[in-house]
Amino acid sequence: MLEIDRLEVRYGGITALRGISIEVKEGETVLLVGANGAGKSSLINAVMGLVPAESGTIRFANADLSSLSCDRRARAGIGYAPEGRRVFPSLSVTDNVLAGAFGLGRARQSEALSWLHESFPLLAERGNQLAGQLSGGEQQIVALARAMASFPKLLLLDEPFLGLAPVWIARISEAIRAMQRLGTTILMTEQMARPALKLATRGYVIRGGEVRRSGPVAEIRDLALADEYL
Amino acid sequence: MHGIISAGIIGIGLGAQYALLALGFTLIFGVLGVVNFAHGGFYVLGGYVGYWAVSSAGLPYPVAVLAAVVATAALGYLFELVFVERFVDEQLATMMLTVGLYLVMSTGVLAGFGPEPADFAFPVTGSWHGGGFFIPWANLIVLGVCVLAIAAVYLVLYRTDLGRALRALADDRPVARAQGIRPHLLFPLAFALATGLAGLTGAVVTPILTLSPHVGDSVLATSFMVVILGGLGSVTGSTVAAFVVGLIEAYSDVYLGGSKGALALFLLVLLILIAKPSGLFGREARRA
Amino acid sequence: MSTGGTGAARLQLEGVSKRFGGLQVFKDITFEIPPGDLLGVIGPNGAGKTTLINVISGNLPPTQGRILLGKQNVTGKPVYAMSRMGVVRSFQQTNVFRNASVRENLARALRFSGAEGGSWRGIAELLEALGLAARLEEPAEKLPYGLQKMLGLMMAYATSPKVLLLDEPAAGLERRERARVDALIDHARNALGCAVLLVEHDMELIRRICPRIMVLEAGSVIAAGAPDEVLSRPDVIEAYLGPGDSEGP
Amino acid sequence: MTGRRRGRLVGAAEITALLLCVVAFATPWLTHNLFVLSVINQILIATMAAYSVHVMLRMNLLSFAVPAFMAMGGFAGALVAKHGGTNVLLVGGVSFLVPALIALPLGILILRLRGVYFVLVTYIFSEILQLLLFETPHLTGGSNGISGIPAATFLAQSFSSSAAVLQIAAGLALVATVVTAALCQWCEQPFAAIDENETLAASLGLVIWRFKALGFVVAAGLAGLAGLSLVLMLLTAHPSSFSPLSSVNYITYAIVGGRASILGPAVGSALLVFAGNIFSSQGEYSPGFFGVLILLVVFIARGGITGAVHTLWSRRRKQPASLAASTKLQDLA
């Protein structure tokens, strides 16, 4: 579904990704772990098209993404929950979610909305509040719901558990599982490795912009929970 | 008593006119964050296109209004695409661009139509008289257009994907793009919508008042005042503020005279903003 | 290193409530933190923790109740006044001067607070420990998330506070860096004699460093006491920890 | 004041700005061309007014109140010259202080407003002041203004020729440059912090309103000096010289020049005032030419003229810049 080949990303003088290669098969959930500054967000943003690739290729559903702009990629079926929430602060909660389902048509939109309301009752309760007024964790839910609202083929989640209470982590995990059951392919990063590992099928350990280890969750679990990968 | 009611009727008439004026301005300003100094220019251009269509092309007035909307919208679309788009996040730069555009536009109109007021008359004349009061028919028509346009803009902005997408783009462009929203398509469109509204206002209002190349100057100030007083980006807010300003203006002008009335109006607006620093309907979206 | 402790003060809340229009965020909160002490505050998302910090720091006025610093009533004072009296907060989302270098960020913290105790000397050691010393000249926006977070904490620290209000300082930090947060809090308590209020969702961190915690749920305190005791209460598990043991990173 | 970079020399921009005032002062010895003198005089006035905008822009506040403060300074100066004394120092002092003193209480009221709300309030303030001029004929001469103002004097010398008027303007501009540079230098960090993140600055203990008020007061004083020079140039204080919409001009000068450096106002004023004068002899198409010029400059020079030059410059000299940065490490601890 997603093949990243020798991808390099630079910010001015800093090289964030040094020829990284990663593959995500259809229906898989792949977890990226690594220290702060390892380059996880850079990778996700490069797939989304928000930062340009210096070299290397990104293929999605057998098509080369490099010539596609960010919005084209989104419309090709990639959903995205950015690091640090970034909800649309002056839009209401409902409008935030519907913005995620932009251009799907009314029927699909209301379908998505009612599905998300079921998973996250908060969205229904606070539908008319401005998203910028929500608490940090509540915003995180909105950002996730927004990413899921278009029922994307590939879902990019950058630290979805950031700032969530344990009980909410469980709820979000449930929603992610529901996405998995729909056959969604997921690429995620997370510092809270333990709950994330429960969701993932495979994982990559990233360090200094390169892949250190990769394999099924069972194989990298210990590594991810230990300190060595730093 | 009679005087108070008459002044109220006048205030509502002014309010409708201001609301219509402010609408396009809110759209560009509240949604794209661009302070459009050329707003008055599009108003004047709308008036002149309408005038040209009626007097030179011989079109019926409603068609002329339509032509004005189309022409101003097209110009707005082009301008945003060519100039504003590159600077859309820099409020100061876009402001300067629109200042430049305004100067060019008003010179163009002056060169094309000359400095004298144009002979552009509203097709409907006369007033409705009743109970000792009167309302010019033209004002009633403007009120109708105003209500329709506000309803349309409100629906577009708050009930459609397009409106949502525009507001999302204004909040956070990269993330909005990552939802599949196309800024290069939508921003010019929004700009066109807004300038088209200014053109509509011009085509409808200038025949009631006057049409000359410089009637746009004061339009800008009024729209600006109404939009901010209402609270940034709030269509409801700017509509309410338009009628508030219209009524204050009517009463203060009638009871204090034109010059002192203007002073009273400005002082009141100043006081309102000091008491309510984010406008009548402003909502503080971001927090610590 | 400065001796700090001299200006230490106790933070006390008496029946503090906050409401936004129809929404009662929290009600009748009462607690105190003596100098050098640490109170952990946990609670589900939207419980009102950040709002509590906003109210104490002066970002928002309380609807009811009193806030005391030492013997002084500081209720409703503006943010800068609170900060100058030593009540300083960190932000849940990274909040630094993005266009300024790390050095300028810290220099601003030192200068704006006008604190006599604050000096480069006082923070140099900690800068090293937090991994910021090597990147002083970089613009803050180019730092990775973790370091931005550290910088934000460091700026609060650099004002030589008497009361430090930390809003999820460890969120988004990778495991090893969380230990640095521990170090910063220890430093604040021991070197400055700070009273610290810590909001955090990382139960490991809470267990590790908090002598006592308070659980906020739907705007009221449902439990308070030592972490082990509180975190094993069924109502806390129900409201906050959830059924599965998903806690910890 | 720990941690602030001490002992830093005044930058190249500040020196250049001062030099420009000196050159302006010397022009009467270089040329007798009245047009040149007149344009330079106008540029000096515009520069002072644009400084006023610049100071507020440093805090991310766009002020439309410049004409209002210019009017206060101009009328106060005119009244003093007519009824008090014509000494330049006296008249200049009054025209700086009167607007500055009025700005203080006003600032406390309106500086809570941010962004466009501030813009609107300052614009409205300009409108109010204009109307007040009309409504107070006994003090300000109403719509006719005050004419017959005696020429300014200094040490028994009277400045009435165009050359002398220009030199007074240059002297006032020099003072304005020094004041602006000193303020921007002294408040660089607070202003930058307010510009970028007010919430954070406040929570670090910065008394925001104090700096905003300081900036506003100084900006008002600077505008007052500009107003005075305008009045001295025309020997008339006339309401039409301070029309609310003229604030757009001063803002344009400041922004087109570039807001990053104190040279911005001077460069923007020089280019646009000069161009405006040239265009004015082109008849009714002059605003059009002016508009095209603004469009072009904004389109080509991102960040204003000085900003664009700076970008070009630092692109060429990347190496030395980063070297300079690393030498500053030593003032740590």
Added chain:
Amino acid sequence: NSGCELKLGMIGPLSGAATSWGVALRSGAEFGAAEVNKTGGLPVGAEKCKVSVVSYDSKYTADGAAAGANYFASQNVKFIIGPVGSPEATGIKPVAQRNGQITFSTAYAKNAIEPQFPLAFHELSGPATWAPPLAKAAKEKFGFQSIVCVAPNDQGGTDIASVDAEAYRAVGIKASEEYYQRGTTNFAPIIQRILNQNPDAVDTASSPPGDAATMAKQLREAGFNGVIGRLGGPGTAEIIRAVGGVEKLGNFYWLEIVSTDDPGVKALWEEYKELMGQPAPDNTLMIPAVASSRLLLKAISKAGTIDDAAKVAEALRSLPVEDKNLGKGEWTGQKIYGINQELSFPVGMGLIINGKTVGVQKIDTVEAR
């Protein structure tokens, strides 16, 4: 000898709301210059000078006009037609005096010319000259007892409306003044305020043509049947159009700065078209500009210098006032301004009575001088 070139300057608003006045003035000056050039140039001493017109946009501001004077000084232009408005006149007087330049302003300001500025001339007579006879004539024609004079609240309004009102009072009419903020677009509230005073007549004084037209229209819409007057500016055509025709206008009188129905004046439009190859601008302000250009050129010729403004001014004062199209006039102003430098020709009063155009009558202003 083709070496001699004389540049006439024109300063006035060429942008902004008052553009049409500046354009009219410029056209007048250009016509005056063209006339002389057709005869082979202006004889100055032994030479024949080719006359050209250069213009400067003063933007209707004091500093714009001052800058223009300086610009012309640097171009060695000593003779200026204009400026137009009061702020411009205020701004240009001291500067032009300093630069040694003659100006011919049209401003209606109370101090448009002053004894301490001997180089400043006035192109046409001001309100203090024509308001008294016109007020008297209007009272005789329409017999109204009370009037409200409306104008903008700046100098361009107050300096005229207050004089008009005074003139009405002098003939026993109850007159009050109303000032509106310049830039007002909708006059409904002002009209309401005026109607609350229940006057017999309304004088739109020097309000800009567009404003006056809107006011006239809104007055009639509001059911006002009284007389509408306009002692101040041009713009009759706009008013008639806005109201929807002469019939709807009813009773209306206005000042024409020259007696436009005079055959001589009428001929000027034809001459202009013939000489310039295009129709003259639709603004009567051009006529005094033509007259003053002619007179100025004559004075330059008589003084025999194209550099010494003081000498030309001297010649100007001594010349008899006699214009090809306007007929006999005279230098006036001593009584009103304290200096006899106002170029006066008879003015006209236009009349529409009971919805019928009566035409423009010649009014002699001699009493006021």
